[in-house]
Amino acid sequence: MEDRLGALTEVELKPGGSAIPVTSSNVVEYVHRVADFRLNRQMAGAVSAFLRGFFDLVKPGWVSAFNEWELQALISGRETGEGGLDVADMRAHTVYAGGYHDEGHPVIQAFWRVVASLTPAQQRGLLKFATGCSRPPLLGFAHLEPPLCVAMAGGVLEDAGTERLPTSSACINTLKLPPYGGPSPEQAERRMRDKLLYSIESKAGFDLS
Template identity: 35%
Template sequence: MIGKAIYEGILLDCQFAVFLLAKILGRNVFLEALQELDEDVWRNLIFLKHYEGNVEDLGLSFATDERTLDSVTTTELKYHGQNIGVTNENKLEYVYLMADYKLNQRARDQTKAFIQGFRSMISADWIKVFSPPELQRYTNSYLLGGSIHNFMFLLYVDIPDLRRHTQYQNGYFDQHPIIKLLWQIVQEFSSDEKRAFLKFVTSCPKPPLGGFSYLEPPFTIRMISPNEQSIEGMGLVRAMLKLNTNSDKLGRLPSSSTW
């Protein structure tokens, strides 16, 4: 689904970890990438790596315990690892194996399935020219090329542009009194409220790069009768707002707390 959304230019309100993007690109990840996943474990491994005392005093072994609900599972980092103590001589091996387990082995099957699904829509050849941070900026439509202009663009919701590319159904049109009132209300929203409204109707608070002409599917407002069941006069499927003919300026739009 992620690959299909990117392939079809559908915005997603999510952000991928750089180490996961590195795996999508077919690159190996090492200790440095662990900081993004688990900063506490990363900090402890860095401490151990540079520890000048007797590592045996720390009582470590080549195994790790993880709590799942009410049970604790012990995973050995190497064969009979639970019985092998960490010493000054093998501490670097321990650091490598622990980082490898956290980054690669623990979620190996899930990661493999995700990457296979992603590559079934997005060929590895199409994205191999990117570095992981570049791919992150592309997939999230965020700070493209590091430009502050693009960052501000993603924060700004251009309501007139959204209105120009809105489609109408069942009798509504751009100059319909209810529609004119709707756009007047939305235009008066604060920046945060506009992003909340956009997330409410498209599932993403950020506008598409290039403007709302690139929104897929296009934003649509459909007229419904006052007797149809809806929430505060409104109902929603993806990128479609169902608005009844009794809406008024005194609160028929859901409050931003319901978005």
């Protein structure tokens, strides 16, 4: 069955296929035909349109110089394996907005301490939350476009006791971080860590504001 604008339409995988029951003798052929339909026939129009646009920007001859793993690295970034991010490189190429003017701001200093304390998987989750991709750019964060931005959510320091979660605008690589406060700097930092991890691990918080 194929879903076309909410309507289910029966599609034969081969001529007369709707009258052929799936049995143990033909199940392998059936699986292959389903896979071919889902991955090739059903997606042919979308893939063709994508390739036309892609090759308008990139010459086909250039692509043929790379294998699939190299091409994935160029498009999606560098695979970090089980390791974490290069936090120093990430920090050196991050910009600030909305009230966080530079990394001298106490909230920003706490933020980078939190980032450095995260596990490798949590660091990759943070990057994905903020940018939509868990991999850093192939040649480092200097090549992230636009650069990673940490902006003050709400833009008011008076909101330092907020219980709001961080949000992101991944399309412009922006993390919106409330100015978490507390009775002590340590408690404020713990609150920030808890809120960041909640957003990262719940896969929630994306917005377009």
